Amino acid sequence: MATGGSDLIMQMATGDRQAFALFYDRHAPVVFPLILRIVRERADASEVLQEVFWEAWRDAGRYDSARGSPEAWMVTRARTRAIDRVRATRRRGENRGTIPSALDRLPESQREVIELAYYVGFTQTEIADRLKQPLGTVKTRMRLGLERLRDVVTTHS
Numbered sequence: 001m002a003t004g005g006s007d008l009i010m011q012m013a014t015g016d017r018q019a020f021a022l023f024y025d026r027h028a029p030v031v032f033p034l035i036l037r038i039v040r041e042r043a044d045a046s047e048v049l050q051e052v053f054w055e056a057w058r059d060a061g062r063y064d065s066a067r068g069s070p071e072a073w074m075v076t077r078a079r080t081r082a083i084d085r086v087r088a089t090r091r092r093g094e095n096r097g098t099i100p101s102a103l104d105r106l107p108e109s110q111r112e113v114i115e116l117a118y119y120v121g122f123t124q125t126e127i128a129d130r131l132k133q134p135l136g137t138v139k140t141r142m143r144l145g146l147e148r149l150r151d152v153v154t155t156h157s
Contacts, residue, residue, distance in 0.1 A: 005070030005071065027074045030074070031052060031074050032046075035048045035081070038082035039089075047085075048078070052078045102148070103115070113138050116130065127142075
């Protein structure tokens with residue numbers, strides 16, 4: 001069996017699991033520390049590492065040695081996936097703080113219908129029944145409240 005990096009990728013493209021294991025053993029020690037430096041959390045880095053190697057296995061048939069070495073291919077994938085993870089984590093963190101903060105800025109009547117819809121899971125009809133309000137009033141409050149939330153979230157993104 002050939003053991004060059006490009007050869008391992010070609011063998012992976014044919015479904016050779018042993019070639020994948022060798023490829024992993026060769027490149028994970030280089031790729032994992034890079035991912036960890038970017039995402040800074042060991043659990044996240046492990047997940048990203050799995051994603052990167054899964055993609056390498058899946059895309060092995062598309063590898064082009066003319067575009068770079070196997071190590072460069074993996075480092076590029078790892079860096080891109082790690083940055084994606086950091087961005088996704090930041091967005092989640094921003095939304096976690098922004099939405100409750102934005103809800104606090106709404107008039108009570110708008111906040112109440114939105115919370116009943118999104119946190120409790122009531123339909124607009126159920127909200128109208130519960131609040132003993134006309135359905136049209138509930139719909140208007142929901143629409144106005146969601147517009148204000150969108151404006152607040154958009155200005156904080």
